[in-house]
Amino acid sequence: MENGKWKIKTAKKLPKITLVGAGPGDADLITRKGIKALQSADVVLYDALVNIELLEEVPDTAIKIYVGKRANKHAFKQEEINKMLVAYAYKHGHVVRLKGGDAFVFGRGQEEMAFAKQLGVQVEVVPGISSCISVAELQHVPVTARGVSESFWVITGTTRAGQLSRDIELAAQSTATVIILMGIRKLEEIRQLFIKEGRFDTPAMVVQNGSRVNERKVVGTIDTIVEQAREATIGTPGIIIIGDVVRLHPEFVEQAIEEQTQIIQRQAA
Ligand SMILES: C[S@@+](CC[C@H](N)C(=O)[O-])C[C@H]1O[C@@H](n2cnc3c(N)ncnc32)[C@H](O)[C@@H]1O
Incomplete structure (x- = not known):
């Protein structure tokens, strides 16, 4: 209480994106660092080849969004995903981008990283076990x-x-x-x-x-x-x-x- 008014805490988390390689499909084939990133996520954007069991590691309060593509059917275009990553990072804090295998092996992780960095968002990369x-x-x-x-x-x-x-x-x-x-x-x-x-x-x-x-x-x-x-x-x-x-x-x-x-x-x- 300050000057008779409630002071609302607006301290936001630093916007951050972690690109995490989820491994080839077996949920145990992710790194410990990848699991830790999921456990501290505010938002997770995940792909089609990711084992959805991994989402059990994510806090209940976190937003989980499927952005995958199967047989050339895209849930979202790559440009939209890039923008979503940045927008969610600024709005919610820590966004985990969970990708099959390793994010940089035919995974377009580099494009997402470059886009986010351009817009001032810190990016961490957690390598994955590539298929x-x-x-x-x-x-x-x-x-x-x-x-x-x-x-x-x-x-x-x-x-x-x-x-x-x-x-x-x-x-x-x-x-x-x-x-x-x-x-x-x-x-x-x-x-x-x-x-x-x-x-x-x-x-x-x-x-x-x-x-x-x-x-x-x-x-x-x-x-x-x-x-x-x-x-x-x-x-x-x-x-x-x-x-x-x-x-x-x-x-x-x-x-x-x-x-x-x-x-x-x-x-x-
Ligand atoms: C867009 S690429 C992504 C590769 C991924 N970043 C990686 O490092 O494994 C998707 C392709 O990877 C291969 N792939 C990924 N996971 C696989 C799996 N569990 N078994 C067989 N092929 C797989 C398939 O050829 C699939 O079409």
């Missing part, structure tokens, strides 16, 4: 392996113009592990680029919903993978992994052991 590495790893396939693969390329199957990236053609000429995101619908086109290089036998696998309870996969070669994916009705979101490292997948290893056993048995007979 580009983790989905293969969860299948026991390393993206590099001594003596097998010296590098890996992570490439988009859908550029801004909706096309395959030209980099896939270049990667098909290399010995690198090739990891393609957003390419499921163009699997046959991708296969053709490898066939052009005579790489029929190169191992390949496709994983849908990696790390989630509804995860599905097919493991084969460039020659067989399109048919296998079609038969198994593998859809989006999915990742394509091509290269000799896929030979380290347990299905390949088991097959190799079986073939060796048969050879030994034949020789012994």
Whole structure:
């Protein structure tokens, strides 16, 4: 009470945005720092590939807004999301932008960060476990392996113009592990680029919903993978992994052991 009037506290929180990578889908594959950010959020804007179990970490009082996109249907345009992030930060304080995988791997996190900074909002980045590495790893396939693969390329199957990236053609000429995101619908086109290089036998696998309870996969070669994916009705979101490292997948290893056993048995007979 001051001069007979109630003094209302208007001290606002500092506007701040935290870009948090939510990991590939399993709710446990987020960082501790990501969880802490969620626990201190006043507003959360989250994407389609984020596990919504993570929203249980957010205070009840916080505003939660779905801004995702599936199959080219956008809940909001990117420009609208940029503006919402800034407006909510100024109005409510701490905004967490929760994105699938890592916010900077085909995640447009950099665009959101640049827009917010321009308008004077502080931005923190909490890296996430990107699907580009983790989905293969969860299948026991390393993206590099001594003596097998010296590098890996992570490439988009859908550029801004909706096309395959030209980099896939270049990667098909290399010995690198090739990891393609957003390419499921163009699997046959991708296969053709490898066939052009005579790489029929190169191992390949496709994983849908990696790390989630509804995860599905097919493991084969460039020659067989399109048919296998079609038969198994593998859809989006999915990742394509091509290269000799896929030979380290347990299905390949088991097959190799079986073939060796048969050879030994034949020789012994
Ligand atoms: C817009 S990109 C975002 C990638 C994300 N920022 C990351 O680091 O994983 C979306 C694409 O990532 C891939 N993806 C993301 N999560 C996946 C998952 N759990 N399983 C398979 N593919 C996934 C799919 O190719 C999907 O179309």
